[in-house]
Amino acid sequence: MTDVQLARQSWRRLEPVHGMIYFVPEATERYAALGLDSRAGYFASRSAAFGAASAELVIATFYNFHPALVRRAIPAAWQVTTPEKLLAARLEAAGAALRRAGIHEIDTLDETTELAARAAERACEHPQGRPLFAAHAALPWPSEPLLRLWHAQTLLREFRGDGHVAALLTEGVGPLDALVLHAATGHVPTVFLKLSRDWPEEEWAAAEERLRGRGLLGGDGLTEEGAALRQRIEDRTDELALPAYAALSDDELARLAELARAFGRAVVDNGLLAVSG
Numbered sequence: 001m002t003d004v005q006l007a008r009q010s011w012r013r014l015e016p017v018h019g020m021i022y023f024v025p026e027a028t029e030r031y032a033a034l035g036l037d038s039r040a041g042y043f044a045s046r047s048a049a050f051g052a053a054s055a056e057l058v059i060a061t062f063y064n065f066h067p068a069l070v071r072r073a074i075p076a077a078w079q080v081t082t083p084e085k086l087l088a089a090r091l092e093a094a095g096a097a098l099r100r101a102g103i104h105e106i107d108t109l110d111e112t113t114e115l116a117a118r119a120a121e122r123a124c125e126h127p128q129g130r131p132l133f134a135a136h137a138a139l140p141w142p143s144e145p146l147l148r149l150w151h152a153q154t155l156l157r158e159f160r161g162d163g164h165v166a167a168l169l170t171e172g173v174g175p176l177d178a179l180v181l182h183a184a185t186g187h188v189p190t191v192f193l194k195l196s197r198d199w200p201e202e203e204w205a206a207a208e209e210r211l212r213g214r215g216l217l218g219g220d221g222l223t224e225e226g227a228a229l230r231q232r233i234e235d236r237t238d239e240l241a242l243p244a245y246a247a248l249s250d251d252e253l254a255r256l257a258e259l260a261r262a263f264g265r266a267v268v269d270n271g272l273l274a275v276s277g
Helices: 004-022 025-033 038-050 055-062 067-073 083-100 109-123 131-137 145-170 175-185 190-197 201-213 224-245 250-269
Strands: none
Touching (some): 004 109, 004 224, 025 038, 055 067, 109 250, 145 224, 175 224
16 A cells, blocks of 8 residues: 555655746746736646636636636636647746756656656546646656656646545535635745735635634634644545555655655755745
């Protein structure tokens, strides 16, 4: 049986290799060249794997953004550019940013890419119920090892993300509830979640009151019951991600977790996850 903690560790350590695409100027500049501001660029580039996605599809699959925020970007983005151009721009931006961080010079790139790609390819055997992942799984694999690593982690991230949405729905945690509970952990600044997801203050306050009524929030954050709920969701998300990592033996998974550390650290140390003003 695949080790859950090793699988989670592998994902967390390698996740910056994908996640940086939402923060780096290389992406913003390329989306701007196609006529999109940063927010429209985010929604359109991440959903471009669907084709010209509707706002409703993006709202459903991205899950926790205020619907009005999505509707300001989609479908207007498709009147300015095409999904094909955005996919190409996103991949180009990923390569440029990762090269800026020196990822291509890490001597274990080929080995790390091979292990991550095997996990991602195994995930592709399980697309059912994972729409955002399935759309990305249909994209062609890049040939360059650096970009193959980024694509592999993109697939693993969306595979896990779709499972996370399923876990939230199973526990009756809606989009805004999920954000408020996340903020209550103190792991991410509340102001960042509010600004990036664009939920109005009155709706955020109503969600807090609703969660207090469920016994999940207290005066200083999560109650014991709320913390247990959060842990249950994370544990279930970890379990739902396991089919991908079953492609690797325990020794290979441990090796991927070990190798991933250098790649994640390079992304962080070079400021690729810094939120620009």
